[in-house]
Structures are given as C-alpha cells and as structure tokens.
Amino acid sequence: MNHWLTAPILIPLLGGILQIFIGYAPLSLRRTLAMTTTVLLLAASVVLLVLASDGSYRVYAFGNWEPPFGIVLVLDRLSALMVLMTAILAFFCHLYSMNKADESSRQFHALFLFELMGLNIAFLTGDLFNLFVAFEVLLIASYGLMMQGHGTERTIPSLHYVVLNLAGSALFLISVGMLYSVTGTLNMADLAAKIPQVSAEDLPMVQAGGLMLLVVFGLKAAVLPLSFWLPKAYGNATAPVAALFAVMTKVGFYAIVRVFTLVFGAQAGALAGLGLDWLFPMALATLAMGVIGAVGARSLRTLITWQVIISVGTLLAAVALGTEAGTSAALFYMLNTTWVVGGLFLVVDLVSGQRGSASDKIVTAPRMYNRTLLSVLFLLGAVAAVGLPPLSGFFAKVLILQATTPGVEMAWLWGTLIIGSFFTLVAYSRAGSIVFWRNVDGHVEKPGKLTLSLGVAAGGLIAMAVVIVLLAGPISAYVDATAAQLFDTGAYLEILDTTAVKGGA
Template sequence: MQHLIILPILLPLLSGLLMLVRRDSVVLPRRAIALASTLLLFIVSALLVHQSASGQITYYALGDWQPPFGIILVLDRLSALMVCLTSFLALGSVAYACAGDDRKGSNFHGLFQLQLMGINGAFLTGDIFNLFVFFEVLLIASYSLLMHGGGKDRTQAGFHYVALNLAGSSMFLIALGVLYGTTGTLNMADMAQKVAALDPERLGLLKAGAFLLLVVFGLKAAILPLYFWLPRAYASAPAPVAALFAIMTKVGVYAILRVYTLIFGGSAGELANFVQPWLWWFALATLALGGVGVLSARDLRGQVAYLILISVGTLLVGVSMNREAPIGALLYYMIHTTLVSGGLFLLADAIGEQRGKAGARIVPGRGVTQPALLGLLYFLGAVTVIGLPPLSGAIGKALLLDAALPSEQPWLWSLLLLSSLAGLIAMSRSGSTVFWKAGKRDSDGPRLKTTMLIGLILLLGASPLLSILAGPITAFTDASAAQLLNHDAYLEAILPPPVDGGES
C-alpha cells in the first residue's frame, strides 16, 4: 500500500507511452490496453478513497527526499476523491471512444492516457511547482486531443485554446517566481507555514503573486471574465475529449480551493482569506452569464458547454463561502456536475450522428434512429443537470443553498434559481425541437454501438446512484471539507521529523 499513491500517475504514463511507441499497431490492442488501464486506474483510485477515509493524511516522497526539499505526492480525502472522479469519467469516455471516435485521428488513446496522468498529478502533488508541471502535461495532451480528427472549427478553436493557455502558463511561472522569491520554498505546506510568519515588508509582493496565481487558476476554471475560450473549444472537441474536459475546469477549481485554503487560509496572518470577497462576486457573475449563454446556445454541444459555466459559478460560490458546510456541498455537486456534463457531451454527439445533416444543431430536422432510448437518456440528463428533484443535481444545489448565511442568501438563491430556470427553458426547447419537431426518422441511420451505450449509461446513470448513496457520499464530502480546512493537521502530517520509508 506504500506505493499506491503514485500509481494514478504511473499507470496512465506507462500505458500512454506504450501506445505512442507502438504507433504501427492495430486499433484493437490499443483499445484493450486503454480500457484495461483505465479500469485498473479506477480500481486503484477506489482503494485510495478507502485508504483516505480513515482521515490520515499521507505523503509519498519521490527518491526518499523528505519535504520540504523533495517532490511529494499527498493523499487526503479531497485528492483521493478527485482522482476517483477523474478515473470514472475517463472510463465512460474511453468506452464511448472505442465505438469509432478513436479511429478519426492518430494516437488518441496514448494522448488520452497522458492527459489522465497530468490531471491525476495535479490533484495529488504537494508542491506548487509540480502543480505547474502537471498542468503543462495535461495541457500539451489536450492540445492534440482537441484537434483530433481535424476540421476548420477544431483548428480555430484549438489555436485560441493554445494561445490563451500559453499566456496562462507564462503568468503561472511569473507567479511561482514571486512566491519563491518571497517565501524561499515551493512546497505547499512549507509555504503555508512561512506565509504566516512573513516579514510585513514582503506582504505586498506576496499578495501580487497570489493575485496573479488566482488569474491563472481562474483561466483554467473558466471564471468570468476568463471563460470566453471554453464554449467554442468544448463544443468543437470530439465527444470523448469534451467529456473528459468536463474535469478540466474542476482542476482550476481544485487549485483555487487547495491553495487559498492552505497557503492563504485562516492562518495566513494579514493575507488570511483575502481572495474570498473577490471570488464571491466573480462567481456570481459567472453563474449569471452562464444562464444567459445556455439560453442563447444554438447547438447541443454549445449548450452543454454553457451548463458547465453555470456549474463553475456554482462551485466557486461555495469556495468563496470558505466554511465547512458549503465546501462539503460543492464537493458533492462537483461529482454530480462532472459526470452528468460528460455524459451530456456524449449524448449530444450520439444525437448528432443519428440526425444526419442537422447534426447537433437545435433546429427541426431528421429524427433520431432510436428516439425512445435517446429520449429517455436526454430526459434523465436534462432533469438532473437542471437540478429537479429527486436526482443528484437537486440534492447538491439544496445543500449549497442551505449552507448560505442570511447575508449571502439573497444573491445566491436568486441567481442559482434563475440559472436553473434558464437551464430548464433551454433544455426543454432543445428536447422538443430534436425529438418532437423532428421529421420522419431514417431507420437506416447509425445506431448506438454497445460501447457507446456503456459510456452513456456509466456517466448519465451516475446521477440516480448519487441520489441513492447521497448519505454516505455527503458524509465523505463533509469530512473532506473539514479536513481541508484543518490547516494545522495538514502541516503536521507533511512536515514532521524525517522518518524512513518516505511516507508519514
């Protein structure tokens, strides 16, 4: 069990390199390797969740170089939860891709695994420089995956996506230089300890670096006004890639949550919780603009992209509250929205394939080949993503609304409910246009393949399961929130007297 923490990075790295090296191999072995690797990754991540449930924070020191000098991977409830969520989302996405999307370009499965490596590394690292490194790994893989299969729209969207993220990477490096210059460390736990005792003359420079870091993470999370790249990029990406991209904005949310509760949290002296008021208003604005966007979308994929923006605003509202109850609620909501949004990207692609020239555009056209099956899946996805009872979307939003203080309720209740109403109107209009106003269906059109159906059921079917298991899941997310806000426990676990074995 000692080396279990590093497996979510090693597994996709090795399988991805294997598939990239053997470029002349036939498709079927690559699919088998990808499915086996992703399934094994999910099993490992489930074991990590079980291991973290005890409440103990453990770390893995690479090369046995102890913190704060060496590279470490940290396992707590939050990081285990995010790795498990990523692996389950990836399993549904890979299953769907094996129906034929992986044949539309080269090296799909190898790049997909390398992106998984970057995402898992970002969730597990305890070093802020290696957070940058894993950001770059996942971004480099995503550049190629976004343009998988080619096409004018994907190339244009990919160019904008690459340009913005290169600018973000440059700002990330500058921010790291400022933080290292003022604190003398890049280990998150060590930095948190030093920020609290920092010379007042350096606080201004440190605050500037922290704000610059917030801009970088805000770009990854797609918070207003840094979200303009997301709708077109996500709508243009191949369906399995867009489904995996549903976790990409959550990487930015996770980074904000981790850095600004640990390093700049309640124990940071004069800089304690200084970004929360800024986050509150930007999150509410993102929530409002996401609702406007989902009403204006003219394509099913674009509609799902704006639904993701609504979820980003909702999540960051919870982060800005900076208390145990709203953070526990946002973690439950994060599981729900990531899986359902990924499933809706896959469903939009399946509908588009069966409608012929009309594709995924929200216009009357040829009907789908399997109206009963796709209609049922669409209804399930729409009900849960909007937040109607009794599915997981309603539970997550109700928990977040209940956690708001009286001073926060007028803004949160009005904007969250209005964005839900916007989603209800948009999804109702899309469903009636695609399924009720359709012309005569063509029975010879492409039907769902088995692996496509497996991917859809895994992701969209997660919502009823989240509702049934809401009790134990919310107990885990609440415990994760409590552990995240326990600043001293994290420092004691990461910065103890050196011990043999590389793990505490």
C-alpha cells in the same frame, strides 16, 4: 512510504508510453491495452479512496528527499476524491472513443492516457511548482486531443485555447517565482507555515503572487471574464474528448480550493481569505453568463458547453463562502456536474449522428430511430444538470443553498442560483421539445449506429446521477469529512515532520 500513491501516475504513464511504441499495431490491440490501463487506473483510484477514508495524510517523497526540499505526493480525502472522479469519467469516455473516435490518430490513446497522468499529478502533488508541471503535462496532451478528428472547424478555437493557456502558464511561473523569492519554498505545507511570518515589507509581493495565482486558476476553471474561450473549444472537440474535458475546469476549482484554503486560509494572518472578496461576485457573474449563453444556444452541444460554465460559477460561489458547509456542498455538486455533463456530451453526439444534416442543431428534423432511448437519457441528464428532484443535482443545490448564512451573500446566491436554474430549465425544455418531438415525416438515411458500447458509455455517466442519490448518505458524509480535513490546516502541516514522511503509510 506507501507506493500506492504513485499508481495513478505510473499506470497511465506506462500505458501511454506503450501506446507510442505500438502505434502501428492493429487497432484492436491498442484498444484492448488502452482499456486495460484505464481499468487498472480505476482500481487504483478505489484503493486510494479506501486509504484516504481514515482521515490521515499519506506522503510519498521521491528519492527520499524530505519536504520542503524534495517533490512529494500527498494523499488526503480531497485528492482521493478527485482521482476517483476522474477515473470513472475517463473509463466511460475511453469506452465511447472506441467507436471510431480513436481512428483519427494512432496516438489518440497515448494522448488520452498522458492527459490522465497530468490530471492525477495535479490532484496528488504537494508542491506548487510540481502543480505547474502537472498543468503543462495535461495541457500539452489536451492540445493534441482537441485537434483529434476531421475538419478545420476546430482549428481556430484550438488556437485560442493554446494561446490563452500558454499565457496562463507564463503567469503561473511568474507568480510562483514571486512567492519563492520571499518564502524560499514552494512546498504547500511549508508555504502555509511561512506565509503568516512574512514581514510587512514583503507582504505586497506575496499578496501580488497569490492574486496572480488566483487569476491563473480562474483561467483554468473558466471564470468570467476568462471563460470566453471555452464554448467554442469544447463545442468543436470530438465527443469523448469534450466529455473528458468536463473535468478540466475542475482542476482550476481544485487548485483554488487547495491553495486558498491551505496557504491563504484562516491561519495566513494578514493574507487570510486572499481573493475571496473578488471570487464570490465573479462566480455569480460566471453563473449568470452561463445561463444567458444556455438560453441563447442554437445547438445541443453549445447548450452543454454553457452548462460547464454554469457549473463553474455554482462551484466557486459555494467555495467563496469560505466555510466548511459551502466547500462540502461544492464537492457534492462537483461529482454530479462532472459526470452528468460528460454524459450529456456523449448523448448529444449520439443524437447528432441520427439527425443527418440537422446534426445537433435545435431545429426540426426527421425522426430518430432510437428516439425513445436518447430522449430518456437527455431528459435524465437535463434534470440532473438543472437541479430538479429526484436526481442528484437537486440535492447538490439544496446543500449549497443551506450552506449560506442570512445576509447579503445569501440573497445574492439564492437569487442567482434559483433564477438561473429556472432559465436553464427553460433552455433544456426548449431544446428537448424541438429536437425530440417536433419532427418532420420520415427517417434519416444511414443514421449513426447505436452500439452497446456507446449506449453503456453514455448511459453509464448519466446513470451516475441516480447512483449519487442512492449513495447520498455515504457521499455526503465523505465530503463533509473532506471539508473538515481541508479546514484543519494544522494536520496538513505535520507532513513537514521527517517522521511523518518516513512513516509514510
């Protein structure tokens, strides 16, 4: 077995435990150790991506218990991509947090690292119950992170976030219980092998369990009508936490892609394509609602939170096409939207700190000291988020449009995506022109300082839109191969072979 598979879990776990024990140590020491842990995690993520690039599956069975009886980690192209994407986002968010955001609690860095551990478990696990455990780990850490900072304005949104996710967790547990009662397994590979063999009398139970899973994953991804909690929850979190949470909806997206391609994919017999008929219209409705929210936003942070919902709708609409091309395009778009939205949350926080009482509201205010730099960062982020050339968002949306085939789906997707992009552009143009160019005389007294670390963190994530363009060829080839691997479910089922487990590497 290849022990590298445990690195993205063990590194933040050990780092988080260490942070708990040194909670009363000097802040500089805690920050140094926290960043060291994040850098190590990033390095391990790169190693896993290199390992996964050969297209083979690598399995790690805890305690040498063979699947489907033991807990296994499975590394493939998709899981490696998700882990690396999260590590890059976390590095810049963690760097940004070290400018006072981490001073509100001695356990900020511990919670941050435990959040990363939960995310990585979710991306690497090959077991449906372990996916539930991963959700609980990352959600418990996210509850603490969401309450970081001063003020009471985040209390009610955080309460809504906790209650809804607890309800989702209960539904998740019920759904996996229903699947286990029929199949006798929760290993994803074993489920994929047994679902086609389910008898006609047990079919309704499995179908109900699968649809309940779709609802749970839809809640995590913030699909309409399960998305109304997100704007206020994200909008009231501290900037580095909100930026990190840009990947949280992608956990739901990942779960939908993984489970409903592998377990309920083309080989699932009567249950093939379960939920896709519902997913496509709900994804388009989510996209449309996000655009409406963005147009009506009264603050920059609210605008970015609605951008998260727009991205969710766009991602799931592409996946709901049920094709390799659609999934590949969605993965390309996922990289763009996760990093760019995270960067925009950080940029908006810098803007807010320089506008005094106006904060991030879309109103006229005194001129900012660093207006040129901040306006350029906001412009680049907006262009990438909307999908205008020459940045990565444009290429991602073109790939999504090209993935559709002539017919009703093509008309709905093209119409919704293009019209939605136009109105999103209007929303960003309105916000940018008011905030950066319609200024009153004078400057704000005692504006927030734009330090080098803050500039690097915010600028680094926004710059990823340029990096994606420069590496468009290799990235496109990788996501194409990832989609092909996802739809080749037969290869995934081979991990049930004991020789595959023992060979590991």
